[in-house]
Amino acid sequence: MEPAHPAQESLIEIEKAGLRARDLVQQILAFSRRQPLRTEILDLREVVTEALKLLRSTLPAGIELLATLATDTPQVVADRTQIHQVLINLGTNAFHAVRGSAHGRIEISMTGVSVNSDPNGKPIGLGLPSGHYARLSVGDNGHGMDEATREHIFDPFFTTKGVGEGTGLGLAVVSGIAQSHGGKISVYSQPDKGTVFHLYLPAAPQTQTGTGQRILYLDDEEVLVRLYARTLERMGYRVRGYTNSHEALAAFNADPSGFDLMVTDLSMPGISGLEVAKEVLRLRPDLPVVLASGYLTQELRAQALAVGIREVLHKPASVDDLLATIKPLLVVAITVPQAVHPIA
Ligand SMILES: Nc1ncnc2c1ncn2[C@@H]1O[C@H](COP(=O)(O)OP(=O)(O)OP(=O)(O)O)[C@@H](O)[C@H]1O
Ligand SMILES: [Mg+2]
Structure with missing residues (x-):
């Protein structure tokens, strides 16, 4: 169209509007993708x-x-x-x-x-x-x-x-x-x-939450001990599992400072979990102890806390429940050295 054509002015406006639309589209896409x-x-x-x-x-x-x-x-x-x-x-x-x-x-x-x-390591499918x-x-x-x-x-x-x-x-x-x-x-x-x-x-990488903390795990159900021990080990903890209260206590008494946390079931033949906890806490009042039970009454909870047990865990407990319970108990206290010179 010759420059003097009456449509020229409109065409220029159309072109400008087109360019503005293009910029707007790019912005919308950038917004949705690159937020x-x-x-x-x-x-x-x-x-x-x-x-x-x-x-x-x-x-x-x-x-x-x-x-x-x-x-x-x-x-x-x-x-x-x-x-x-x-x-x-x-x-x-x-x-x-x-x-x-x-x-x-x-x-x-x-x-x-x-x-x-595929066998050559090339991605397949998607x-x-x-x-x-x-x-x-x-x-x-x-x-x-x-x-x-x-x-x-x-x-x-x-x-x-x-x-x-x-x-x-x-x-x-x-x-x-x-x-x-x-x-x-x-x-x-x-x-x-x-x-x-x-x-x-x-999938998110399975983060290991443990850093080698030593856990004593006691439950008379062998399947549970094996399952939790294996999972906790995989999460970076070191676990010694027992199905018998006497054996657990013997292991503990042989090396009371060799553990960072204990989980014990409540009802077990022989010595109950509550008694085990008492015995253990007598030697190591600072040891975090978790009491697990399928039947947790308000009284039992109060009794456990009075003995010095830190947490009670309701059974059946998933591995996530268990981890959520023990993690905060294993937080290492860091002693901050006293500043030699007062900070102005
Ligand atoms: N579940 C579906 N079944 C049949 N056709 C589909 C289905 N999902 C998407 N489509 C087709 O893909 C087109 C593009 O989908 P898209 O969600 O991107 O846009 P839209 O639904 O048309 O509009 P908007 O999502 O922006 O409101 C649709 O218009 C439709 O033709
Ligand atoms: Mg749509």
């Missing part, structure tokens, strides 16, 4: 439970919402808010896909998976490095997608929804979040067969 991650060691069950509540409250009653949360799902290092966002975006898409169908069903599940590399992952899945029995759609769903602004209904950013954000967490998102879908999205997040 500094506020990571923590995260139990995905908590995030999923929260997201489920929110989704349930927004879904029409006719849509079934199911959750399968496998307990073997490893913890992950992740940003809670962003994982929540992933679940909401995927859940909303699932809702849109089942909307209008008679038996709409959305299923959120979570499990631990191992990804192997291109994830081999290792242990937590997998979060959101599935629906909605209208599904054909291949042409599936190829573009992660592109920013790709949408098949009407104006005002979808901007096409939901999955672009999800994919950005997966990437920034060192994970992957995958999708399986067929027209009229439904869709399932899987988010893979690398």
